[in-house]
Amino acid sequence: MDETLLNDNKKITPKTIEAVKRATAAGVHFVPNTGRSFTSIQDNLIELGLSQKPDQYVISYNGAAIVENKENQVLQVNALPHEIVDQLFQIGMNENACIHVYTVDQLYIWNMNKNEENYLDGRVTGWHLMRENNIKFLQDTPITKIIFNIEEEAKRLSMQDYVNEHVEFALNISFSSDRYIEFNDPTADKGQGTMALAKKLGIKPSEVIAIGDNSNDLPMIKDAGLGVSVANGRDFVQAAANYVTQADNNHDPIAEVIDKFIFNEE
Known part of the structure; x- marks a missing residue:
């Protein structure tokens, strides 16, 4: 798209x-x-x-x-294990990243910023702003993807290295739109x-x-x-x-x- x-x-x-x-x-x-x-x-x-x-x-x-x-x-x-999403969410939160959490039919965003809001305008509508500093409210809901909005490429690559080192799960990690690092289950690409x-x-x-x-x-x-x-x-x-x-x-x-x-x- x-x-x-x-x-x-x-x-x-x-x-x-x-x-x-x-x-x-x-x-x-x-x-x-x-x-x-x-x-x-x-x-x-x-x-x-x-x-x-x-x-x-x-x-x-x-x-x-x-x-x-x-x-x-x-x-x-093909959903991600919840414990892995929770670990990724904590990593993104510690970096103060804007985080998107996708279920099958909903998008939840933590730490929205104006730049990200402008990018999404005309592309994505109907997201839910997250107030909680955790995703426990989604523990019974399949999560298809979690992504971080990180503007600088060097920081996205550094985040990839950090996640590969600290998350003991064979994630499918990719990049998109020169602004996102994306995490999927290895069965999903x-x-x-x-x-x-x-x-x-x-x-x-x-x-x-x-x-x-x-x-x-x-x-x-x-x-x-x-x-x-x-x-x-x-x-x-x-x-x-x-x-x-x-x-x-x-x-x-x-x-x-x-x-x-x-x-x-x-």
Whole structure:
């Protein structure tokens, strides 16, 4: 979604909407594969003509949930152990980070700041501000992902090292939007989510196209038959991709991929 499907104004352009609708009319499954909640992209699904459609899907929380668009039916959830989320929450709190805790259908935010609020505006709505300094109130609720908003890359990398050293659990750690460090269960990443859905649909990995821009996109880019980085993707994402678009996220890279690889149009 962000920095790939959406432009810097947080919009899907008419050209991309037209291309997606053309592809889905031809029988393509167009699956937003996002670190965000499926609830946060419902307006985008309406624009793309995918809202409430049977046999069309969203993969959310970096692969921790697979959802069919018709009635937002949750088909699969790969949640984190609560004791690990609690440990991560304490680490983030000690760093005074802005922390996002995702359940299957809700987002809770601790230590919201104005910069983060401005970034989320137009992308995410309906979050709950946390007043408690713990997550005990969620002890009976599956948690799909926890992330820290840390603005400086060096500090995000340092946090990764710290967590790897102090948390005795094989976390899936990734980065997104050049502002987040994200923690998922090891069974949840965008590649595993993509392949699980492809298997359900009877689609071979070689028939899958995955498009992204940052480290949380790497698993699906590597697992897909055609892994694509948008032109604004991080250098290491471009290096891992089979194809790098000429267009960045402000100039319809999704339409470029659809035209070139689905309809064989240059």
